[in-house]
Amino acid sequence: MTALALDLDEAVVGRRQRTLLRRARFVGVPLAVALACLAMYLYVQSQDLDNIERRIITFANIRRAAGEQIEIALWATALTLVIAVPLGIALTRPWARRIAPIVIAVANIGQGIPAIGLLFFVYIQLVRSGSTATVLGMAIYAILPVLRGTMVGLQQVDRGVVKAARGMGMGKGEVLVRVEMPLAVPILLTGVRTALVLTVATAVLAAFIGGGTFGSLIISGQAQGRPLAVAVGSLGAASLAILADWVGGIVEDLLRPKGL
Amino acid sequence: MSEPMIRLDKLTKRYPGHDGAAVDAIDLAMPKGEIVILVGPSGCGKTTTLEMINRLIEPTSGRIFLEGEDVTHVDPDQLRRRMGYVIQQIGLFPHQTIAQNIATVPRMLGWDAKRTNARVDELLHMVGLDPSRYRDRYPKEMSGGQRQRVGVARAMAADPPVMLMDEPFGATDPITRERLQNEFLRIQEDIGKTIVFVTHDIDEAIKMGDRIAILDVGSRVAQYDTPEAILSHPASAFVEQFLGAGILLKRLNLSRVEDVEVATGEWPTIDRGSTGEQARAQLRKSGRSHLLLLDDQRRPARWIGAADLERSDAGTGDLSGLGTEVQACVDLRATLNGALQEMLLNANGVAVVVDREGAYAGTLDLDTIIAAIRRMRAASPDGDVPLDPA
Numbered sequence: 001m002t003a004l005a006l007d008l009d010e011a012v013v014g015r016r017q018r019t020l021l022r023r024a025r026f027v028g029v030p031l032a033v034a035l036a037c038l039a040m041y042l043y044v045q046s047q048d049l050d051n052i053e054r055r056i057i058t059f060a061n062i063r064r065a066a067g068e069q070i071e072i073a074l075w076a077t078a079l080t081l082v083i084a085v086p087l088g089i090a091l092t093r094p095w096a097r098r099i100a101p102i103v104i105a106v107a108n109i110g111q112g113i114p115a116i117g118l119l120f121f122v123y124i125q126l127v128r129s130g131s132t133a134t135v136l137g138m139a140i141y142a143i144l145p146v147l148r149g150t151m152v153g154l155q156q157v158d159r160g161v162v163k164a165a166r167g168m169g170m171g172k173g174e175v176l177v178r179v180e181m182p183l184a185v186p187i188l189l190t191g192v193r194t195a196l197v198l199t200v201a202t203a204v205l206a207a208f209i210g211g212g213t214f215g216s217l218i219i220s221g222q223a224q225g226r227p228l229a230v231a232v233g234s235l236g237a238a239s240l241a242i243l244a245d246w247v248g249g250i251v252e253d254l255l256r257p258k259g260l
Numbered sequence: 261m262s263e264p265m266i267r268l269d270k271l272t273k274r275y276p277g278h279d280g281a282a283v284d285a286i287d288l289a290m291p292k293g294e295i296v297i298l299v300g301p302s303g304c305g306k307t308t309t310l311e312m313i314n315r316l317i318e319p320t321s322g323r324i325f326l327e328g329e330d331v332t333h334v335d336p337d338q339l340r341r342r343m344g345y346v347i348q349q350i351g352l353f354p355h356q357t358i359a360q361n362i363a364t365v366p367r368m369l370g371w372d373a374k375r376t377n378a379r380v381d382e383l384l385h386m387v388g389l390d391p392s393r394y395r396d397r398y399p400k401e402m403s404g405g406q407r408q409r410v411g412v413a414r415a416m417a418a419d420p421p422v423m424l425m426d427e428p429f430g431a432t433d434p435i436t437r438e439r440l441q442n443e444f445l446r447i448q449e450d451i452g453k454t455i456v457f458v459t460h461d462i463d464e465a466i467k468m469g470d471r472i473a474i475l476d477v478g479s480r481v482a483q484y485d486t487p488e489a490i491l492s493h494p495a496s497a498f499v500e501q502f503l504g505a506g507i508l509l510k511r512l513n514l515s516r517v518e519d520v521e522v523a524t525g526e527w528p529t530i531d532r533g534s535t536g537e538q539a540r541a542q543l544r545k546s547g548r549s550h551l552l553l554l555d556d557q558r559r560p561a562r563w564i565g566a567a568d569l570e571r572s573d574a575g576t577g578d579l580s581g582l583g584t585e586v587q588a589c590v591d592l593r594a595t596l597n598g599a600l601q602e603m604l605l606n607a608n609g610v611a612v613v614v615d616r617e618g619a620y621a622g623t624l625d626l627d628t629i630i631a632a633i634r635r636m637r638a639a640s641p642d643g644d645v646p647l648d649p650a
């Protein structure tokens with residue numbers, strides 16, 4: 001009894017520490033990003049900008065770049081989810097046991113291709129719109145973590161729990177929706193978060209095929225020898241990636257079923 | 261015999277790519293309201309047999325009858341809602357509260373919330389868990405034994421006539437296991453369900469079973485009978501071997517104190533209000549060494565010897581300070597094995613028997629138990645085990 005009480009105490013302490021950490025992250029991360037951006041703003045203000053710099057580093061440009069990058073990342077992530085989650089579910093069904101390793105291998109190759117190469121391939125061969133091509137390319141790129149998260153999440157569900165559900169007369173679909181998916185959610189969401197960060201971060205590559213994003217600030221800055229523009233673009237892209245991870249963490253906390 | 265609740269007819273399971281059948285044409289009839297135990301060595305096919313009954317495993321051939329209805333080909337999901345199932349790993353849903361877990365089948369059957377909640381509370385009470393304390397907890401906040409109780413409650417939720425239980429008390433320590441077994445037997449006295457219970461523990465089988473099927477490899481029925489009959493007439497060398505050493509002691513587990521002659525006049529008794537003088541007279545008249553002091557509710561209190569009475573200031577003092585406290589006290593419902601243990605622990609080798617209210621009912625000594633053992637041996641072919649006819 002005392003042993004049990006101690007265990008529970010420890011669990012409570014552990015949980016409390018984790019809650020504290022989560023709270024710290026909840027305010028700390030956006031605060032740090034805001035401070036970095038403010039510092040950059042003040043620095044840019046203090047500089048004498050030449051004509052070219054003044055043309056590249058504008059609020060309108062930054063706002064548009066951020067908007068494009070977020071839009072591309074969201075579409076890419078959505079597309080990834082629509083493809084990878086059902087695929088992951090299908091591949092963990094008993095009838096797919098044979099083909100699952102093959103699909104995983106293909107997905108591995110997909111991620112192994114350099115992202116920029118993939119983008120140019122999609123752009124030249126499939127679609128001639130920069131942002132659509134980026135969405136497609138990013139989605140192909142991000143499928144693997146989500147697919148893996150879905151499959152691992154489903155595979156780690158205790159067989160006994162599934163058997164109990166079937167034994168009480170739940171149909172296969174009901175077991176999937178009511179038991180397997182909720183229990184797979186934590187691991188699945190980790191995959192989604194990885195995909196989100198990956199797409200936000202690599203969306204800058206869209207600039208190479210005319211898709212905008214902070215990448216365009218970086219490329220023009222580079223082309224015209226204006227490091228300040230490169231720095232602003234880089235900070236913007238990094239801030240977005242960090243915030244994406246932050247949002248992902250919050251979503252994970254919110255959607256994780258109680259009792260796990 | 262009336263229509264059995266469950267009847268298996270040449271039920272067979274072959275796994276592809278494996279020689280031989282995991283379950284080889286088993287025939288078994290399970291009567292209504294009884295606990296039928298499937299017991300046998302590991303890998304003999306107990307789980308496979310059990311899971312063919314609710315078709316979690318589809319039989320290769322043979323048929324299953326539920327109350328005379330052939331259910332070999334009916335919709336398995338519908339069939340399973342008519343049978344509670346407790347799997348060995350318990351399998352509670354970790355993301356659902358205890359109440360939600362128990363309400364699984366009622367929810368599928370479309371019960372309204374009021375009826376479901378009432379049922380959940382009733383079941384938690386039944387398995388000895390306080391509803392207000394436990395209904396909103398998650399499984400990880402429960403101990404192993406508590407989870408096991410919830411597993412049983414969940415299987416009983418929609419009051420199915422049949423319960424399938426695969427080593428339901430397997431993963432608990434001996435003390436918890438014993439308690440869960442006793443509680444379950446008490447519950448079964450009220451609900452009288454047809455229960456198919458898998459275990460590999462022969463002692464659990466003897467304790468829990470109305471009927472035991474001892475299974476050999478391929479789920480071949482080596483013997484199917486009451487525990488008493490199996491213990492007194494093992495059908496084959498395999499059964500003998502499976503029953504293991506100490507058959508006689510196991511059989512003492514099946515007989516209860518109330519089944520044997522409890523001696524009422526063997527030892528003198530005296531009421532609490534009596535004087536030392538009366539006690540001495542009583543003892544002298546009986547010619548025994550001790551007498552038994554009973555309290556106001558006629559419960560046995562102390563053994564008082566002649567020497568104790570001599571030492572005391574006879575005639576005046578209170579008798580309840582004399583002698584030694586009664587240690588070995590057994591209920592009429594206790595097993596002979598339990599009584600024997602009490603006796604061996606007690607200095608004078610006598611167990612005091614009490615009735616349900618705890619009042620003195622008589623005494624039991626070693627001779628009575630030895631006589632009971634002798635009768636058991638006389639009833640079975642002594643040492644001569646019939647060989648398997650096959």
Ligand SMILES: Nc1ncnc2c1ncn2[C@@H]1O[C@H](COP(=O)(O)OP(=O)(O)OP(=O)(O)O)[C@@H](O)[C@H]1O
Nearest residue numbers: 275278282300301302303304305306307308309460
């Ligand atoms: N899915 C399967 N595929 C192939 N063989 C199986 C499968 N499931 C069980 N078996 C085999 O069938 C036989 C019976 O297995 P089963 O699980 O019914 O045994 P059991 O009596 O319940 O054993 P235990 O006491 O260890 O639980 C075993 O030899 C086992 O290896």
Ligand SMILES: [Mg+2]
Nearest residue numbers: 306307308426
């Ligand atoms: Mg088994």
